[in-house]
Amino acid sequence: MNCFNSRLSDQLAVKQSWLCVGLDINPENMTQENPTLDDLQNHTKKVIDATREFAAAYKPNLAFFERWGSKGFAWLEETLDHIGVDTLTIGDAKRGDIGHTAKQYAISLFDHFGFDAVTLNPYMGRDAIDPFIQNPEKGVFILCRTSNNSGVDLQNLKGNGKRLFETVAENCAGLNENDNVGLVVGATVPKEIDIIRQYAPGLPLLIPGVGAQGGDLEASLTAGNTNGVALINVSRGISFAGDQSEEAIHIAAKDYVEIMRTILG
Amino acid sequence: MNCFNSRLSDQLAVKQSWLCVGLDINPENMTQENPTLDDLQNHTKKVIDATREFAAAYKPNLAFFERWGSKGFAWLEETLDHIGVDTLTIGDAKRGDIGHTAKQYAISLFDHFGFDAVTLNPYMGRDAIDPFIQNPEKGVFILCRTSNNSGVDLQNLKGNGKRLFETVAENCAGLNENDNVGLVVGATVPKEIDIIRQYAPGLPLLIPGVGAQGGDLEASLTAGNTNGVALINVSRGISFAGDQSEEAIHIAAKDYVEIMRTILG
Numbered sequence: 351m352n353c354f355n356s357r358l359s360d361q362l363a364v365k366q367s368w369l370c371v372g373l374d375i376n377p378e379n380m381t382q383e384n385p386t387l388d389d390l391q392n393h394t395k396k397v398i399d400a401t402r403e404f405a406a407a408y409k410p411n412l413a414f415f416e417r418w419g420s421k422g423f424a425w426l427e428e429t430l431d432h433i434g435v436d437t438l439t440i441g442d443a444k445r446g447d448i449g450h451t452a453k454q455y456a457i458s459l460f461d462h463f464g465f466d467a468v469t470l471n472p473y474m475g476r477d478a479i480d481p482f483i484q485n486p487e488k489g490v491f492i493l494c495r496t497s498n499n500s501g502v503d504l505q506n507l508k509g510n511g512k513r514l515f516e517t518v519a520e521n522c523a524g525l526n527e528n529d530n531v532g533l534v535v536g537a538t539v540p541k542e543i544d545i546i547r548q549y550a551p552g553l554p555l556l557i558p559g560v561g562a563q564g565g566d567l568e569a570s571l572t573a574g575n576t577n578g579v580a581l582i583n584v585s586r587g588i589s590f591a592g593d594q595s596e597e598a599i600h601i602a603a604k605d606y607v608e609i610m611r612t613i614l615g
Numbered sequence: 616m617n618c619f620n621s622r623l624s625d626q627l628a629v630k631q632s633w634l635c636v637g638l639d640i641n642p643e644n645m646t647q648e649n650p651t652l653d654d655l656q657n658h659t660k661k662v663i664d665a666t667r668e669f670a671a672a673y674k675p676n677l678a679f680f681e682r683w684g685s686k687g688f689a690w691l692e693e694t695l696d697h698i699g700v701d702t703l704t705i706g707d708a709k710r711g712d713i714g715h716t717a718k719q720y721a722i723s724l725f726d727h728f729g730f731d732a733v734t735l736n737p738y739m740g741r742d743a744i745d746p747f748i749q750n751p752e753k754g755v756f757i758l759c760r761t762s763n764n765s766g767v768d769l770q771n772l773k774g775n776g777k778r779l780f781e782t783v784a785e786n787c788a789g790l791n792e793n794d795n796v797g798l799v800v801g802a803t804v805p806k807e808i809d810i811i812r813q814y815a816p817g818l819p820l821l822i823p824g825v826g827a828q829g830g831d832l833e834a835s836l837t838a839g840n841t842n843g844v845a846l847i848n849v850s851r852g853i854s855f856a857g858d859q860s861e862e863a864i865h866i867a868a869k870d871y872v873e874i875m876r877t878i879l880g
Contacts, residue, residue: 475765
Protein backbone atom coordinates (compact mmCIF):
# COMPACT_ATOMS: atom_id res chain seq x y z
CA MET A 351 0.00 0.00 0.00
CA ASN A 352 1.29 3.42 -0.96
CA CYS A 353 0.69 6.69 0.84
CA PHE A 354 -1.09 9.30 -1.24
CA ASN A 355 1.92 11.61 -1.48
CA SER A 356 4.04 8.76 -2.91
CA ARG A 357 1.30 7.80 -5.33
CA LEU A 358 1.27 11.41 -6.54
CA SER A 359 5.07 11.62 -6.94
CA ASP A 360 5.07 8.30 -8.82
CA GLN A 361 2.34 9.49 -11.15
CA LEU A 362 4.19 12.72 -11.98
CA ALA A 363 7.42 10.81 -12.68
CA VAL A 364 5.78 8.14 -14.84
CA LYS A 365 3.71 10.57 -16.92
CA GLN A 366 6.34 13.33 -16.95
CA SER A 367 3.39 15.64 -16.44
CA TRP A 368 2.51 18.09 -13.66
CA LEU A 369 -0.84 18.91 -15.20
CA CYS A 370 -4.07 18.69 -13.22
CA VAL A 371 -7.07 19.14 -15.50
CA GLY A 372 -9.77 21.04 -13.62
CA LEU A 373 -13.32 20.08 -14.54
CA ASP A 374 -15.39 23.23 -13.98
CA ILE A 375 -17.92 22.66 -16.73
CA ASN A 376 -19.82 25.93 -16.70
CA PRO A 377 -22.69 26.22 -19.20
CA GLU A 378 -21.79 29.89 -19.64
CA ASN A 379 -18.42 28.89 -21.14
CA MET A 380 -19.89 26.57 -23.78
CA THR A 381 -20.01 27.76 -27.37
CA GLN A 382 -23.43 26.10 -27.70
CA GLU A 383 -26.35 28.25 -26.60
CA ASN A 384 -28.45 26.96 -23.68
CA PRO A 385 -26.63 23.64 -23.31
CA THR A 386 -28.58 20.87 -21.59
CA LEU A 387 -27.20 18.70 -18.81
CA ASP A 388 -26.63 16.00 -21.45
CA ASP A 389 -24.52 18.45 -23.45
CA LEU A 390 -22.45 19.21 -20.36
CA GLN A 391 -21.98 15.50 -19.64
CA ASN A 392 -20.87 14.84 -23.18
CA HIS A 393 -18.47 17.75 -23.05
CA THR A 394 -16.99 16.43 -19.79
CA LYS A 395 -16.33 13.03 -21.37
CA LYS A 396 -14.80 14.73 -24.38
CA VAL A 397 -12.42 16.71 -22.13
CA ILE A 398 -11.39 13.52 -20.31
CA ASP A 399 -10.86 11.51 -23.51
CA ALA A 400 -8.88 14.34 -25.09
CA THR A 401 -6.52 14.78 -22.12
CA ARG A 402 -5.97 11.28 -20.67
CA GLU A 403 -2.52 11.08 -22.20
CA PHE A 404 -1.33 14.25 -20.47
CA ALA A 405 -3.31 14.59 -17.22
CA ALA A 406 -1.52 13.53 -14.04
CA ALA A 407 -4.80 14.22 -12.22
CA TYR A 408 -8.36 15.39 -12.78
CA LYS A 409 -9.97 17.84 -10.42
CA PRO A 410 -13.77 18.01 -10.70
CA ASN A 411 -15.02 21.13 -8.92
CA LEU A 412 -18.10 20.08 -6.97
CA ALA A 413 -19.84 23.45 -7.24
CA PHE A 414 -20.39 23.02 -10.98
CA PHE A 415 -22.12 19.67 -10.37
CA GLU A 416 -24.05 20.69 -7.23
CA ARG A 417 -25.55 23.54 -9.20
CA TRP A 418 -27.83 20.94 -10.84
CA GLY A 419 -28.79 19.14 -7.61
CA SER A 420 -29.28 15.37 -7.66
CA LYS A 421 -28.94 15.24 -11.46
CA GLY A 422 -25.64 17.09 -11.18
CA PHE A 423 -24.39 14.57 -8.65
CA ALA A 424 -25.39 11.72 -10.97
CA TRP A 425 -23.25 13.47 -13.62
CA LEU A 426 -20.36 13.63 -11.11
CA GLU A 427 -20.73 9.89 -10.41
CA GLU A 428 -20.56 9.19 -14.15
CA THR A 429 -17.56 11.50 -14.49
CA LEU A 430 -15.60 9.52 -11.88
CA ASP A 431 -16.54 6.27 -13.64
CA HIS A 432 -15.40 7.67 -16.95
CA ILE A 433 -12.03 8.78 -15.54
CA GLY A 434 -11.40 5.29 -14.17
CA VAL A 435 -8.52 4.34 -11.88
CA ASP A 436 -5.42 5.11 -13.96
CA THR A 437 -5.39 8.84 -13.29
CA LEU A 438 -5.59 10.44 -9.84
CA THR A 439 -8.77 12.31 -8.95
CA ILE A 440 -9.03 15.29 -6.62
CA GLY A 441 -12.46 16.33 -5.39
CA ASP A 442 -12.34 20.11 -5.27
CA ALA A 443 -14.82 20.54 -2.46
CA LYS A 444 -13.01 22.84 0.02
CA ARG A 445 -14.98 21.28 2.87
CA GLY A 446 -14.41 22.13 6.49
CA ASP A 447 -16.68 21.20 9.40
CA ILE A 448 -16.67 19.70 12.91
CA GLY A 449 -15.42 16.11 13.18
CA HIS A 450 -18.87 14.52 13.30
CA THR A 451 -19.79 16.21 10.00
CA ALA A 452 -16.32 15.98 8.43
CA LYS A 453 -16.58 12.22 8.78
CA GLN A 454 -19.70 12.27 6.56
CA TYR A 455 -17.93 14.36 3.92
CA ALA A 456 -15.02 11.89 3.98
CA ILE A 457 -17.47 9.03 3.40
CA SER A 458 -19.05 11.00 0.54
CA LEU A 459 -15.86 12.00 -1.23
CA PHE A 460 -13.62 8.98 -0.64
CA ASP A 461 -16.05 6.07 -0.32
CA HIS A 462 -19.08 7.10 -2.34
CA PHE A 463 -17.47 9.08 -5.17
CA GLY A 464 -14.08 7.38 -4.87
CA PHE A 465 -11.81 10.43 -5.11
CA ASP A 466 -8.12 9.86 -4.34
CA ALA A 467 -7.80 13.25 -2.65
CA VAL A 468 -9.90 16.28 -1.67
CA THR A 469 -9.38 19.98 -1.03
CA LEU A 470 -10.16 21.21 2.49
CA ASN A 471 -10.48 24.50 4.36
CA PRO A 472 -8.34 25.00 7.51
CA TYR A 473 -10.49 27.57 9.39
CA MET A 474 -11.96 25.08 11.88
CA GLY A 475 -8.62 23.55 12.85
CA ARG A 476 -7.26 20.07 13.20
CA ASP A 477 -10.39 18.10 14.11
CA ALA A 478 -12.04 19.22 10.85
CA ILE A 479 -9.13 17.63 8.94
CA ASP A 480 -8.56 14.43 10.95
CA PRO A 481 -11.35 12.28 9.45
CA PHE A 482 -9.86 12.79 5.97
CA ILE A 483 -6.29 11.69 6.77
CA GLN A 484 -6.86 8.39 8.54
CA ASN A 485 -6.43 6.32 5.38
CA PRO A 486 -2.86 6.91 4.10
CA GLU A 487 -3.83 6.03 0.51
CA LYS A 488 -6.21 9.00 0.37
CA GLY A 489 -4.88 12.54 0.49
CA VAL A 490 -5.88 16.12 1.24
CA PHE A 491 -4.83 19.50 -0.12
CA ILE A 492 -5.53 22.16 2.48
CA LEU A 493 -6.11 25.81 1.47
CA CYS A 494 -3.05 27.78 2.48
CA ARG A 495 -2.59 30.88 0.29
CA THR A 496 -5.35 31.23 -2.27
CA SER A 497 -5.25 32.75 -5.73
CA ASN A 498 -8.19 35.16 -5.44
CA ASN A 499 -7.79 38.91 -4.86
CA SER A 500 -9.28 38.89 -1.39
CA GLY A 501 -7.23 35.87 -0.30
CA VAL A 502 -5.17 38.45 1.62
CA ASP A 503 -8.13 39.61 3.77
CA LEU A 504 -7.33 37.00 6.42
CA GLN A 505 -4.45 34.91 5.05
CA ASN A 506 -1.87 37.69 5.29
CA LEU A 507 -2.79 38.82 8.81
CA LYS A 508 0.22 38.61 11.05
CA GLY A 509 -0.01 36.96 14.47
CA ASN A 510 2.74 35.47 16.65
CA GLY A 511 5.27 36.79 14.13
CA LYS A 512 3.79 34.81 11.23
CA ARG A 513 1.19 35.45 8.61
CA LEU A 514 -1.90 33.26 8.90
CA PHE A 515 -1.05 31.22 5.79
CA GLU A 516 2.39 30.51 7.26
CA THR A 517 0.78 29.17 10.43
CA VAL A 518 -1.52 27.05 8.26
CA ALA A 519 1.49 25.65 6.37
CA GLU A 520 3.27 24.86 9.64
CA ASN A 521 0.19 23.24 11.21
CA CYS A 522 -0.42 21.15 8.08
CA ALA A 523 3.18 19.88 8.12
CA GLY A 524 2.40 18.66 11.64
CA LEU A 525 -0.61 16.72 10.32
CA ASN A 526 1.40 14.81 7.73
CA GLU A 527 2.05 11.69 9.83
CA ASN A 528 0.60 9.44 7.12
CA ASP A 529 2.37 11.18 4.23
CA ASN A 530 -0.95 12.25 2.72
CA VAL A 531 -1.21 16.00 3.38
CA GLY A 532 -0.60 18.71 0.78
CA LEU A 533 -1.40 22.40 0.37
CA VAL A 534 -3.26 24.64 -2.08
CA VAL A 535 -1.20 27.68 -3.08
CA GLY A 536 -2.26 30.04 -5.87
CA ALA A 537 -0.12 30.51 -8.98
CA THR A 538 -0.82 34.22 -8.50
CA VAL A 539 1.59 34.29 -5.53
CA PRO A 540 4.71 32.38 -6.70
CA LYS A 541 7.00 34.38 -4.38
CA GLU A 542 5.18 32.90 -1.41
CA ILE A 543 5.77 29.30 -2.48
CA ASP A 544 9.38 29.43 -1.23
CA ILE A 545 8.20 30.71 2.14
CA ILE A 546 5.56 27.99 2.37
CA ARG A 547 8.20 25.36 1.58
CA GLN A 548 10.17 26.56 4.61
CA TYR A 549 7.23 25.87 6.92
CA ALA A 550 6.09 22.71 5.16
CA PRO A 551 9.11 21.06 3.55
CA GLY A 552 8.23 18.29 1.14
CA LEU A 553 4.46 18.70 1.23
CA PRO A 554 3.00 18.44 -2.29
CA LEU A 555 1.32 21.53 -3.66
CA LEU A 556 -1.78 21.94 -5.75
CA ILE A 557 -1.42 25.20 -7.65
CA PRO A 558 -4.52 26.72 -9.28
CA GLY A 559 -4.74 30.14 -10.86
CA VAL A 560 -2.80 29.64 -14.11
CA GLY A 561 -4.71 30.79 -17.19
CA ALA A 562 -7.97 32.68 -16.61
CA GLN A 563 -6.76 33.97 -13.22
CA GLY A 564 -3.47 35.23 -14.61
CA GLY A 565 -1.02 33.22 -12.49
CA ASP A 566 2.61 32.76 -13.54
CA LEU A 567 3.13 29.21 -14.89
CA GLU A 568 6.91 29.21 -15.06
CA ALA A 569 7.52 30.80 -11.67
CA SER A 570 5.01 28.64 -9.82
CA LEU A 571 5.94 25.38 -11.55
CA THR A 572 9.63 25.92 -10.81
CA ALA A 573 9.15 27.01 -7.19
CA GLY A 574 6.58 24.29 -6.57
CA ASN A 575 8.85 21.54 -7.86
CA THR A 576 11.88 22.64 -5.83
CA ASN A 577 12.20 20.62 -2.61
CA GLY A 578 8.93 18.84 -3.31
CA VAL A 579 6.40 18.30 -6.07
CA ALA A 580 3.57 20.44 -7.37
CA LEU A 581 0.58 19.91 -9.61
CA ILE A 582 -0.46 22.83 -11.80
CA ASN A 583 -4.20 23.05 -12.30
CA VAL A 584 -5.66 24.37 -15.53
CA SER A 585 -9.44 24.42 -15.93
CA ARG A 586 -10.96 26.82 -18.45
CA GLY A 587 -7.72 27.05 -20.48
CA ILE A 588 -8.13 23.38 -21.42
CA SER A 589 -11.83 22.49 -21.08
CA PHE A 590 -12.92 25.38 -23.26
CA ALA A 591 -9.86 25.71 -25.49
CA GLY A 592 -10.22 26.97 -29.07
CA ASP A 593 -13.38 25.77 -30.78
CA GLN A 594 -13.98 23.28 -27.91
CA SER A 595 -13.45 20.30 -30.21
CA GLU A 596 -11.68 17.18 -28.92
CA GLU A 597 -8.70 18.12 -31.05
CA ALA A 598 -8.46 21.67 -29.71
CA ILE A 599 -8.67 20.39 -26.13
CA HIS A 600 -6.05 17.71 -26.83
CA ILE A 601 -3.65 20.26 -28.28
CA ALA A 602 -4.16 22.66 -25.37
CA ALA A 603 -3.30 19.93 -22.83
CA LYS A 604 -0.32 18.79 -24.91
CA ASP A 605 0.97 22.37 -25.18
CA TYR A 606 0.77 22.88 -21.43
CA VAL A 607 2.64 19.66 -20.71
CA GLU A 608 5.32 20.34 -23.30
CA ILE A 609 5.91 23.79 -21.84
CA MET A 610 6.12 22.23 -18.36
CA ARG A 611 8.65 19.63 -19.56
CA THR A 612 10.77 22.38 -21.09
CA ILE A 613 10.63 24.49 -17.93
CA LEU A 614 11.59 21.60 -15.65
CA GLY A 615 14.24 20.37 -18.09
CA MET B 616 -39.50 42.73 -0.25
CA ASN B 617 -37.83 42.04 3.07
CA CYS B 618 -34.15 41.65 3.76
CA PHE B 619 -33.18 38.27 5.18
CA ASN B 620 -32.24 39.63 8.59
CA SER B 621 -35.69 41.25 8.94
CA ARG B 622 -37.39 38.06 7.79
CA LEU B 623 -35.50 36.20 10.50
CA SER B 624 -36.37 38.70 13.26
CA ASP B 625 -40.03 38.63 12.20
CA GLN B 626 -40.08 34.83 12.26
CA LEU B 627 -38.61 34.71 15.79
CA ALA B 628 -41.12 37.28 17.05
CA VAL B 629 -44.15 35.62 15.47
CA LYS B 630 -43.27 32.08 16.56
CA GLN B 631 -41.79 33.14 19.92
CA SER B 632 -39.16 30.55 19.16
CA TRP B 633 -35.39 30.79 18.71
CA LEU B 634 -35.09 27.13 17.79
CA CYS B 635 -33.32 26.00 14.63
CA VAL B 636 -33.85 22.27 14.08
CA GLY B 637 -30.69 20.79 12.59
CA LEU B 638 -31.27 17.93 10.17
CA ASP B 639 -28.16 15.74 10.46
CA ILE B 640 -29.82 12.41 9.82
CA ASN B 641 -26.98 10.00 10.54
CA PRO B 642 -27.81 6.29 10.07
CA GLU B 643 -25.56 5.54 13.05
CA ASN B 644 -27.93 7.45 15.34
CA MET B 645 -31.05 5.53 14.28
CA THR B 646 -32.46 2.93 16.66
CA GLN B 647 -33.20 0.74 13.63
CA GLU B 648 -30.32 -1.44 12.50
CA ASN B 649 -28.98 -0.85 8.96
CA PRO B 650 -31.57 1.75 7.98
CA THR B 651 -32.12 2.21 4.24
CA LEU B 652 -32.20 5.57 2.50
CA ASP B 653 -36.01 5.27 2.54
CA ASP B 654 -35.91 4.87 6.31
CA LEU B 655 -33.78 7.99 6.61
CA GLN B 656 -36.14 9.94 4.34
CA ASN B 657 -39.14 8.87 6.37
CA HIS B 658 -37.40 9.80 9.58
CA THR B 659 -36.56 13.24 8.17
CA LYS B 660 -40.22 13.85 7.32
CA LYS B 661 -41.21 12.66 10.77
CA VAL B 662 -38.81 15.14 12.40
CA ILE B 663 -40.20 17.98 10.28
CA ASP B 664 -43.84 17.10 10.96
CA ALA B 665 -43.17 16.74 14.69
CA THR B 666 -41.42 20.10 15.03
CA ARG B 667 -43.19 22.47 12.61
CA GLU B 668 -45.04 24.17 15.44
CA PHE B 669 -41.80 25.10 17.22
CA ALA B 670 -39.08 25.47 14.62
CA ALA B 671 -38.18 29.01 13.58
CA ALA B 672 -35.84 27.46 11.02
CA TYR B 673 -34.60 24.12 9.71
CA LYS B 674 -30.94 23.57 8.99
CA PRO B 675 -30.23 20.53 6.80
CA ASN B 676 -26.53 19.69 7.01
CA LEU B 677 -25.42 18.91 3.45
CA ALA B 678 -22.74 16.39 4.48
CA PHE B 679 -25.36 13.91 5.67
CA PHE B 680 -27.08 14.05 2.27
CA GLU B 681 -23.92 14.16 0.13
CA ARG B 682 -22.77 10.97 1.81
CA TRP B 683 -25.27 9.14 -0.42
CA GLY B 684 -24.34 10.91 -3.66
CA SER B 685 -27.07 11.72 -6.19
CA LYS B 686 -29.68 9.75 -4.22
CA GLY B 687 -28.79 11.76 -1.14
CA PHE B 688 -29.28 14.99 -3.05
CA ALA B 689 -32.69 13.76 -4.26
CA TRP B 690 -33.53 13.20 -0.59
CA LEU B 691 -32.38 16.80 0.16
CA GLU B 692 -34.62 18.12 -2.65
CA GLU B 693 -37.58 16.24 -1.15
CA THR B 694 -36.70 17.53 2.31
CA LEU B 695 -36.88 21.12 1.14
CA ASP B 696 -40.22 20.44 -0.57
CA HIS B 697 -41.55 18.85 2.61
CA ILE B 698 -40.51 21.83 4.75
CA GLY B 699 -42.33 24.22 2.41
CA VAL B 700 -42.16 28.01 2.59
CA ASP B 701 -43.56 28.82 6.04
CA THR B 702 -40.36 28.08 7.96
CA LEU B 703 -36.95 29.48 7.12
CA THR B 704 -34.35 27.08 5.77
CA ILE B 705 -30.59 27.32 6.25
CA GLY B 706 -28.33 25.19 4.06
CA ASP B 707 -25.48 24.17 6.35
CA ALA B 708 -22.84 23.88 3.64
CA LYS B 709 -19.93 25.97 4.98
CA ARG B 710 -18.86 26.70 1.42
CA GLY B 711 -15.99 29.03 0.54
CA ASP B 712 -14.35 29.37 -2.87
CA ILE B 713 -13.23 31.94 -5.44
CA GLY B 714 -15.96 34.14 -6.91
CA HIS B 715 -16.36 32.16 -10.13
CA THR B 716 -17.05 28.98 -8.13
CA ALA B 717 -18.92 30.67 -5.27
CA LYS B 718 -21.43 31.87 -7.85
CA GLN B 719 -22.18 28.23 -8.75
CA TYR B 720 -22.68 27.32 -5.10
CA ALA B 721 -25.06 30.27 -4.74
CA ILE B 722 -27.06 29.03 -7.74
CA SER B 723 -27.10 25.53 -6.19
CA LEU B 724 -28.16 26.52 -2.69
CA PHE B 725 -30.47 29.48 -3.34
CA ASP B 726 -31.92 28.78 -6.79
CA HIS B 727 -31.84 25.02 -7.14
CA PHE B 728 -32.52 23.89 -3.57
CA GLY B 729 -34.30 27.12 -2.55
CA PHE B 730 -32.63 27.70 0.83
CA ASP B 731 -33.32 31.06 2.49
CA ALA B 732 -29.80 31.23 3.91
CA VAL B 733 -26.51 29.33 3.89
CA THR B 734 -23.46 28.93 6.11
CA LEU B 735 -20.13 30.07 4.66
CA ASN B 736 -16.42 29.91 5.51
CA PRO B 737 -14.47 33.21 5.65
CA TYR B 738 -10.92 31.93 4.91
CA MET B 739 -10.87 33.11 1.28
CA GLY B 740 -12.06 36.64 2.05
CA ARG B 741 -14.69 38.94 0.68
CA ASP B 742 -14.91 37.79 -2.94
CA ALA B 743 -15.85 34.29 -1.76
CA ILE B 744 -18.85 35.79 0.07
CA ASP B 745 -20.03 38.40 -2.43
CA PRO B 746 -22.02 36.14 -4.79
CA PHE B 747 -24.18 35.01 -1.85
CA ILE B 748 -25.20 38.47 -0.61
CA GLN B 749 -26.41 40.13 -3.79
CA ASN B 750 -30.04 39.21 -3.21
CA PRO B 751 -31.17 40.91 0.03
CA GLU B 752 -33.91 38.33 0.63
CA LYS B 753 -31.32 35.54 0.94
CA GLY B 754 -28.91 35.48 3.85
CA VAL B 755 -25.57 34.09 4.97
CA PHE B 756 -24.16 33.00 8.32
CA ILE B 757 -20.38 33.18 8.19
CA LEU B 758 -18.22 31.01 10.47
CA CYS B 759 -16.74 33.25 13.14
CA ARG B 760 -15.93 31.31 16.34
CA THR B 761 -16.78 27.64 16.00
CA SER B 762 -17.89 25.16 18.66
CA ASN B 763 -15.31 22.40 18.06
CA ASN B 764 -12.25 21.88 20.28
CA SER B 765 -9.73 22.86 17.63
CA GLY B 766 -11.69 25.96 16.63
CA VAL B 767 -8.97 27.82 18.57
CA ASP B 768 -6.12 26.56 16.31
CA LEU B 769 -6.52 29.54 13.99
CA GLN B 770 -9.52 31.51 15.25
CA ASN B 771 -7.85 32.69 18.47
CA LEU B 772 -4.56 33.74 16.83
CA LYS B 773 -3.91 37.39 17.56
CA GLY B 774 -2.88 39.76 14.78
CA ASN B 775 -3.17 43.57 14.61
CA GLY B 776 -4.30 43.52 18.24
CA LYS B 777 -7.33 41.32 17.51
CA ARG B 778 -8.00 37.61 17.47
CA LEU B 779 -8.80 36.21 14.04
CA PHE B 780 -12.48 35.62 14.88
CA GLU B 781 -12.76 39.27 15.97
CA THR B 782 -11.38 40.38 12.60
CA VAL B 783 -13.88 38.06 10.90
CA ALA B 784 -16.73 39.59 12.91
CA GLU B 785 -15.59 43.10 12.01
CA ASN B 786 -15.14 42.27 8.31
CA CYS B 787 -18.58 40.62 8.17
CA ALA B 788 -20.22 43.69 9.70
CA GLY B 789 -18.70 45.59 6.78
CA LEU B 790 -20.37 43.21 4.32
CA ASN B 791 -23.85 43.75 5.73
CA GLU B 792 -24.95 46.45 3.28
CA ASN B 793 -28.05 44.49 2.30
CA ASP B 794 -29.00 43.50 5.88
CA ASN B 795 -28.48 39.81 5.11
CA VAL B 796 -25.24 38.85 6.87
CA GLY B 797 -25.03 36.89 10.13
CA LEU B 798 -22.39 34.90 12.00
CA VAL B 799 -21.94 31.37 13.34
CA VAL B 800 -20.76 31.33 16.95
CA GLY B 801 -20.58 28.15 19.02
CA ALA B 802 -22.66 27.73 22.17
CA THR B 803 -19.48 26.33 23.70
CA VAL B 804 -18.00 29.86 23.85
CA PRO B 805 -20.81 32.06 25.28
CA LYS B 806 -18.31 34.52 26.83
CA GLU B 807 -17.12 35.40 23.35
CA ILE B 808 -20.60 36.32 22.10
CA ASP B 809 -20.44 39.70 23.89
CA ILE B 810 -17.08 40.42 22.28
CA ILE B 811 -18.40 39.48 18.84
CA ARG B 812 -21.38 41.80 19.35
CA GLN B 813 -18.95 44.68 19.89
CA TYR B 814 -17.40 44.10 16.48
CA ALA B 815 -20.62 43.18 14.69
CA PRO B 816 -23.49 44.98 16.43
CA GLY B 817 -26.91 43.76 15.37
CA LEU B 818 -25.79 40.90 13.13
CA PRO B 819 -27.94 37.80 13.75
CA LEU B 820 -26.17 34.79 15.19
CA LEU B 821 -26.60 31.11 14.44
CA ILE B 822 -25.48 29.22 17.54
CA PRO B 823 -24.78 25.50 17.24
CA GLY B 824 -23.23 23.30 19.89
CA VAL B 825 -26.07 22.96 22.42
CA GLY B 826 -26.79 19.35 23.35
CA ALA B 827 -24.35 16.69 22.12
CA GLN B 828 -21.48 19.19 22.03
CA GLY B 829 -22.13 20.42 25.58
CA GLY B 830 -22.75 24.11 24.90
CA ASP B 831 -24.50 26.32 27.45
CA LEU B 832 -28.08 27.01 26.33
CA GLU B 833 -28.98 29.71 28.84
CA ALA B 834 -25.74 31.68 28.54
CA SER B 835 -25.64 31.62 24.76
CA LEU B 836 -29.36 32.29 24.24
CA THR B 837 -29.22 35.30 26.56
CA ALA B 838 -25.99 36.74 25.18
CA GLY B 839 -27.08 36.06 21.60
CA ASN B 840 -30.41 37.84 22.04
CA THR B 841 -28.91 40.94 23.65
CA ASN B 842 -28.39 43.75 21.09
CA GLY B 843 -29.49 41.44 18.29
CA VAL B 844 -31.15 38.12 17.68
CA ALA B 845 -29.84 34.57 17.75
CA LEU B 846 -31.07 31.20 16.61
CA ILE B 847 -30.09 28.21 18.74
CA ASN B 848 -29.49 25.08 16.70
CA VAL B 849 -30.29 21.65 18.12
CA SER B 850 -29.73 18.61 15.91
CA ARG B 851 -29.27 15.23 17.58
CA GLY B 852 -31.06 16.33 20.78
CA ILE B 853 -34.29 16.63 18.78
CA SER B 854 -34.00 14.39 15.72
CA PHE B 855 -33.03 11.37 17.81
CA ALA B 856 -34.86 12.20 21.05
CA GLY B 857 -36.11 9.39 23.29
CA ASP B 858 -37.47 6.42 21.36
CA GLN B 859 -37.34 8.49 18.11
CA SER B 860 -41.13 8.44 17.78
CA GLU B 861 -42.96 11.48 16.43
CA GLU B 862 -44.25 12.13 19.94
CA ALA B 863 -40.79 11.99 21.55
CA ILE B 864 -39.40 14.37 18.94
CA HIS B 865 -42.37 16.73 19.35
CA ILE B 866 -41.91 16.83 23.12
CA ALA B 867 -38.16 17.44 22.82
CA ALA B 868 -38.72 20.44 20.52
CA LYS B 869 -41.53 21.75 22.76
CA ASP B 870 -39.31 21.43 25.84
CA TYR B 871 -36.48 23.36 24.20
CA VAL B 872 -38.79 26.18 23.13
CA GLU B 873 -40.50 26.41 26.52
CA ILE B 874 -37.12 26.64 28.25
CA MET B 875 -36.08 29.35 25.78
CA ARG B 876 -39.30 31.32 26.41
CA THR B 877 -38.67 31.12 30.15
CA ILE B 878 -35.06 32.25 29.80
CA LEU B 879 -35.93 35.23 27.61
CA GLY B 880 -38.96 36.07 29.76
